[in-house]
């Protein structure tokens with residue numbers, strides 16, 4: 073079995089559509105003003121997502137204070153700017169694009185939360201996913217979908233390594249075969265994960281490309297896995313790693329994984 077995989081291909085169009093939808097939702101929400109109800113929920117959800125995703129180690133501070141990354145509170149940002157940066161990131165900086173790694177609901181909520189730190193009211197009608205085209209799923213599968221992308225699982229959520237329905241990071245190849253049950257999910261063999269040795273250490277890796285000059289791989293030591301590029305002479309690709317898929321499941325219990333499987337069975341890998 074060759075450890076070399078083609079670079080993951082991504083569907084075009086998705087993120088832009090999401091940005092448009094968020095802005096549209098925002099505009100509707102602003103027009104409807106203080107209509108009661110959901111605004112506080114939205115802000116609370118957004119703050120939770122923010123604390124898990126943005127206010128981490130080297131990045132932004134709690135409540136928009138500065139950390140390793142700049143302050144976000146009271147900067148006079150407008151909704152369009154916040155949406156754009158959260159969705160697409162800022163090239164050449166440490167700010168990643170969250171347009172495909174957060175669920176639409178979490179994305180909308182976190183944008184609304186950063187907006188609220190800049191004096192933009194998280195208005196009542198701004199409800200995640202409102203008006204967004206999404207297929208209806210049976211209840212169990214819908215629960216599984218939420219779990220798969222759930223930001224409060226931090227970087228241990230499934231979507232940190234898998235893309236389904238255009239959402240998530242395609243570290244692993246598209247999911248082709250959905251395991252029969254939770255035991256099988258935990259026991260998944262990952263034949264493509266190999267031992268790579270570079271800079272004096274050996275680590276589990278998924279090789280994306282291996283040329284005469286450079287080798288590109290995902291280093292699975294950390295969550296999320298890190299995309300690294302080495303000069304071909306500086307890295308040695310060895311045999312199968314003892315990295316286990318089960319080590320990536322720690323954020324979920326068996327009951328939750330049942331629901332996730334129900335989702336994957338309906339979504340059918342979803343990203344052909």
Ligand code: HEC
Nearest residue numbers: 228229230233244247248249250251262263264265320332
């Ligand atoms: C840290 C990264 C990571 C996380 C988190 C992760 N996986 Fe995986 N997953 C992988 C890798 C790597 C493979 C094996 C890919 C290979 O060998 O080509 C894999 C394989 C799979 C497969 C088999 C796909 C196939 O076509 O055979 C399924 C199904 C799967 N994962 C589901 C999940 C689910 C559900 C979750 C969340 C509960 C999850 N994964 C979390 C990295 C991850």
